[in-house]
Amino acid sequence: MTTLFDKIWAEHSVARNDSGEDLIYIDRHLVQEVSSPQAFASMAEAGRSLRSPRRHIAVQDHNVPTTADRLSNIPNAESREQIATLRRNTRRTGMRLFDLDHPLQGIVHVIAPELGYVLPGSTVVCGDSHSATLGALGALAWGIGTSEVGHVMSTQSLWMRKPKTMGVRISGQLSAGVYAKDLALALIHHIGTSGGTGHGIEYLGPLVQALSMEARLTLCNMTIEAGSRFGLIAPDAITLAYLRERVQGAAREHFEQAAQAWAALRTDETADYDRYVEFDADGIMPLVTWGTTPADSAPFSGRVGDGIVPRDDADRDRLRESLAYMGLEHGQPLASVPIDVAFIGSCTNGRLEDLRAAAQVVRGRRVAAGVRALVVPGSTSVKRAAETEGLAQVFVDAGFEWRESGCSMCIGMNGDSLMPGQRCASTSNRNFENRQGQGGRTHLMSPAAVAASALRGRLADPREYLA
Numbered sequence: 001m002t003t004l005f006d007k008i009w010a011e012h013s014v015a016r017n018d019s020g021e022d023l024i025y026i027d028r029h030l031v032q033e034v035s036s037p038q039a040f041a042s043m044a045e046a047g048r049s050l051r052s053p054r055r056h057i058a059v060q061d062h063n064v065p066t067t068a069d070r071l072s073n074i075p076n077a078e079s080r081e082q083i084a085t086l087r088r089n090t091r092r093t094g095m096r097l098f099d100l101d102h103p104l105q106g107i108v109h110v111i112a113p114e115l116g117y118v119l120p121g122s123t124v125v126c127g128d129s130h131s132a133t134l135g136a137l138g139a140l141a142w143g144i145g146t147s148e149v150g151h152v153m154s155t156q157s158l159w160m161r162k163p164k165t166m167g168v169r170i171s172g173q174l175s176a177g178v179y180a181k182d183l184a185l186a187l188i189h190h191i192g193t194s195g196g197t198g199h200g201i202e203y204l205g206p207l208v209q210a211l212s213m214e215a216r217l218t219l220c221n222m223t224i225e226a227g228s229r230f231g232l233i234a235p236d237a238i239t240l241a242y243l244r245e246r247v248q249g250a251a252r253e254h255f256e257q258a259a260q261a262w263a264a265l266r267t268d269e270t271a272d273y274d275r276y277v278e279f280d281a282d283g284i285m286p287l288v289t290w291g292t293t294p295a296d297s298a299p300f301s302g303r304v305g306d307g308i309v310p311r312d313d314a315d316r317d318r319l320r321e322s323l324a325y326m327g328l329e330h331g332q333p334l335a336s337v338p339i340d341v342a343f344i345g346s347c348t349n350g351r352l353e354d355l356r357a358a359a360q361v362v363r364g365r366r367v368a369a370g371v372r373a374l375v376v377p378g379s380t381s382v383k384r385a386a387e388t389e390g391l392a393q394v395f396v397d398a399g400f401e402w403r404e405s406g407c408s409m410c411i412g413m414n415g416d417s418l419m420p421g422q423r424c425a426s427t428s429n430r431n432f433e434n435r436q437g438q439g440g441r442t443h444l445m446s447p448a449a450v451a452a453s454a455l456r457g458r459l460a461d462p463r464e465y466l467a
């Protein structure tokens, strides 16, 4: 009796070495411009080529400007260089590239599902820690380091020690104004930022089954912030409906046959996970982080520092440092905290459903004076769809900047970044020090909450606008 994780692992394990590592066959590999240059270079130096060129796709995302003139204007020299390097490397090796001007360009974890590139039961890797996002489709998907990227390119395999398994069963219901992002933040608050370390997490239970595919992608995306490299959800009718419209090639031609095989991909009822957590999502409120880890969250009606009980001096020091960095006082009401910037985007919350939720709050209203608000669609496809649906106009009318797609202010590599001391309501996944720009202060929350905060000019509960 085995878990889904173990089944996919066993299916892809082709050898085992003396130190207990398995050689895992990698079905598909995603490449971006930040973590690939060294891997391409060492492969070229060793005189190796791609073992299976068709099993890789590359995309420009972290460094791409989000301004309309980006094809002719990449002001940052380092960004320009990384983008040019990926262009050169993909041309030389015959790897397919979604470049800046490609109609399907976008953040790697956003475009992979859109392209139908991730299939249930497969193994997918990328030199990027948020690759767990793709486990939402029932694949084993995880982030790897640059040297591993080179190994995958030249051998289509990886040596890996099998992690332990962890089942996270989620029950209950999300009330209005509460989204997958709040669920992820609540869960990380509950199990901690190392709660999943060494484990591959499978999310299961009635609430997970009720989530849309986009919400599942958000939940799995945040898995790495709980310390686990793998977030997995067994494929079901929602997965199949999503894939039916998107898969290409043989999987499209033989979809019904494939669907039958995928439907069997689940954890056996009597299988044991190494660790099992039951989480009841009833009563979760819209959440906002106040500190510098994604576990430091509280409801908007709460106060800075709520829910954290320092266990020792080190904990107390960490708390003091994080509040000093954030420029906040312990016990300060969260709803009183003013913001400078509102950012809607990233691989966590840059999909169409996210933009719809934010637009619902924004429609007919105006961004508060003095707040810089921007929407950066997770992919060019999302951007197009949002324009067709009229969402873009809703944002523009309210005073938001409507940008081209990319990672943008999630990480601030492309020139979209916070100035020192600026405070940002953000839909991204990391509130670490300097993440969105040197000295920038990040508050993580859902897209609807960022929208509400942009309108209010301070941290705001989206339900204030959803009545």
Ligand SMILES: CC(C)[C@H](C(=O)O)[C@@H](O)C(=O)O
Pocket (backbone or CB within 6 Å): 034, 035, 062, 127, 128, 129, 130, 143, 411
């Ligand atoms: C730059 C990249 C390698 C990095 C990652 O590994 O996740 C980035 O995407 C991030 O979100 O911090």
Ligand code: SF4
Pocket (backbone or CB within 6 Å): 061, 062, 107, 108, 109, 128, 130, 346, 347, 348, 406, 407, 410, 411, 428, 429
């Ligand atoms: S959007 Fe942010 S988290 Fe996602 S891949 Fe880009 S930088 Fe990493």
